[in-house]
Amino acid sequence: MDFQIKEFQSPIIVTNYEEISKNLDEQLENYKGLVVTEETLPGCRKAQSELSSVRRKIDEYRKEKKKEAEKPIKNFEKQCKELILKIEKVEKPIKDGMQVFTDKKKEEKRKEAAEIIEKAAKDFELEGKFKEELTVLDKYTNLSTSKKAVKEDIETRAFALKVAQDKEKDCLETIKTVLDSENNRLVAKMEISDFQHLIDSGFSTAIIIDEIKKRADRIHKQENEVREPKTIPTQPDLPVEESKSESVIETVEEKERQYSATYKVIGSVEQLRSVSAFLREHGIAYTVLDQRTI
Structure with a gap:
């Protein structure tokens, strides 16, 4: 059963617009060309007040009649919304159930795609960043996407990644060879x-x-x-007293002793x-x- 309007009449509004418009034009001629000066200020104030009064009267009448004319439309909208609300109360549990079902199926397809990816990564011997790039795409979880289509797409991507991986390996091997040669x-x-x-x-x-x-x-x-050899200034020999021979020996031993220090240089x-x-x-x-x- 369809919701229908049993009776409908387009609103017909007949006014004396032409008569009022003509009369208003005649009256407004009396106000045109007024110049505000100190002498004409009182008269201008009166003229503005009269014009404002007529303008407000027309606008208030418009609002009043518009409100009356909109009553049937607002009542019609209210009825439609009430009917829609009744339907939504029954529809929501069904939609929620369908969403739960869809989410479950999507998760199943995601796991299925992940298993295909794992096998493809192993078959194509993908490693590191190339293996990480083979991810589950959102399109794989679409209920309309078949397992066959998912498998074909994953294998195509895996092949392209394998080509890139082999190319990088070859590049690295060449670079390592050149590095070893230059480091010699x-x-x-x-x-x-x-x-x-x-x-x-x-x-x-x-x-x-x-x-x-x-x-x-x-x-x-x-x-x-080539660096300029640095000249180390010599010091004159100093007389060594016999009483200080033990101290001299200790000083020499101290200079010859080896030390180790650890620094972090940036x-x-x-x-x-x-x-x-x-x-x-x-x-x-x-x-x-x-x-x-x-």
Whole structure:
């Protein structure tokens, strides 16, 4: 059974608009061209008051009649809303139940897709970040998406990731080979982590190798640059009294004794290289325990 309007009449409003409009135009002519001065101010105030009175009267009449004309419409809207509310009270439990069912099916499809992904990652031997990129997409949980379509899409993505993974592995192997070769002539060894930002940014192997060679050249030049020998000022021999011989022996032993100290040095690559050069220049043995970007 459909909700219907049994009787409907379009509102018909007949006014004396033309007559009032013509009469108003004639009266308004008397107010046009008024200029406010000190002498005409009282008359202008009276004119403005008269015009305001007519304007308010028309507007109040409009509001009154509009309210009367809207009563049937508002009553119709109220009836419609009441009928809709009755339907919604019965409809809501059904919608909620359907949502629970849909959420359950979606979760089942999500788990199903995750299992397919796990198998695909194993079959294509994906590792690390490439394996992590093979995630469950929202479209896999759509009730209209078949298991076959999900499997095909996952395997296509896995294949593309495998190609990217193999390419990166080849790139890393080449980079490691070049690093080992260049490090053979260096004291301060370069690490692959020094160039990880270039690898992650997708730069070609050729560009990365070129950067490795350039950096190796800079390090090698700095490590082998000719330095002016420093003259150590000599001190005059001082007479040693026999009574102080034991103290002199202790002082010599103190100078020859070896010590070890641990420092954490933070600076740019060039600054750290300067520290290494300083230690070598003064015959101080040192070992680099760790080197990383912070």
